[in-house]
Amino acid sequence: MSDWPDLLGPVEEVAPRLLGAVLRHGPVAVRLVEVEAYGGSDDPGSHAFRGPTPRSSIMFGQAGRLYCYLSYGMHVCLNVVVGHEGEAGAVLLRAGEVVDGHDEVRTRRPGARERDLARGPALLSRALGIDLASNGADLASGPVRLERRASTDTAYAAGPRVGLRGAADRPWRFWVPGSPQVSAYRRHPRAPDLANQPDVS
DNA sequence: CTACCGATATTCT
């Protein structure tokens, strides 16, 4: 396991080390090319910002488990829980490249363009066929597995997270430069302007 | 590529 990332470090340091890792569920495997870090009480963009809730309590638990939640009431998003127990942390898996089970993914998403098969957090979970029943699964021994990545370190880029209102500019999104599967950056409609322009009253 | 819109669970006001 010498080249497997240590999931107990700070979430913004753990997250980029997951790039290049492979997530497998049955016949389908996806190589991760885009992730985002989410923290605890110091991260206004995190589900754990205001402490544990029925949904977010798993973020405070053991590292190496799967956190699945429903986004906007309909899309499943996948996270790897990181950090020590009692401290919230999770890495949102935003996009990947299908490296196995291609035909299975095609039956789930007929007509999708090749690079779009797992381009976006909800599309990634759909490609893998993972739903909320897998929430809390152990990624080392369950049916959903995080497999060891290639031994070489993956080069990465960093920038602001997608679609957040709070802490919109914290550079906690990480991706593999040049990967066609990296999803397009979208700023939250009500996020404050980048250049702190005075308001027009 | 951009912009808007609707669907809708969990959480907060």
Place this chain on the structure above:
DNA sequence: GAATATCGGTAGA
């Protein structure tokens, strides 16, 4: 009641 870690459709530059 309203916001949100999204997506797929449609429309337009």
